[in-house]
Amino acid sequence: MAHSDIDHLIQLLAKLPGLGPRSARRATLYLISRRESLLAPLSAAMAEAALNVKICGRCGNLDTVDPCSICQDITRDPSILCVVEDVSDLWALERSEAFKGQYHVLGGTLSALDGVGPDELNIEPPIGRVLGGGIDEVILALNATVDGQTTSHYLSERLSEGGVNITRLAHGVPVGGELDYLDDGTLSAALKSRRSLG
Template structure:
């Protein structure tokens, strides 16, 4: 485009490829970065270089960190024997923000999907069965998304683990905290009613 420098153009194009940013917000972000180039653009580039050089997947659970064993797997204070299964690293981070779970994780790296030809071998499901045996796991908590693919994957894993005799649970489904019934979908209300409990 005339009036725009080739290097700035290249930076905008790369930024526009990030999820959540389009061409317009990429232009805005790059202009903002250039205006604050001393305090923002330089340090951001340094930080990206650092992460690009050191980031790697944990060889045990699939979480992202900078060491072969991630901070959670290496933490001696976490409870052994409880394994929380999540689809993605973002879900692991979401669980950790909640702060209610003190065990270990296993990141699948996606869900089973016939449409996208993603079978158990494409996910970390074989490693999961191996961990359950090797780490003396007493409970596997399926924290998969409440989507069709997520629930299909949950059922597949529960079937796979049935012979091992390990206890398999999943997150409760119901009304979210602060949720208003009038704004909830019918499926959630039905699920919450079926799972009702005494006060």
């Protein structure tokens, strides 16, 4: 591997969340020193993921099938829709095993500072799902940040015409907290003690 290849790998790894240049150099050295047992299989797995992973056209989850395995699961309750900010939040809720309904991933939150308005998010599909009928409750499981609360308020106003019960996560989710960092018990308690926004 030429030195420029090593530098390129370091630069790519440094773009990952939680890794800066120093951590990326350490990770690169670790991967190269374990070329056969780690680097080659990781490279193959990443190539497979790049080819096979799709965005679910119904909910926005990531899977190798479209619709995703959650949307295809007939044991899940289709009358409850849980709206989340990102796929990482969906996965966090799935780890808790407390929610057995359907999901919708917005792809972010409204943010005036960052110039993110309703048109930049995947907002219209869940509204269409609700107005199309068959959904009794929408859980707004957005992060307890200012942008998350703004998005929840916007969605609750847009969804109110659908005549559904609109709830949000309650106890256990601290203000400023992010779902992906919470433990499974906290997420379970938050889902069970959700309350209406109305």
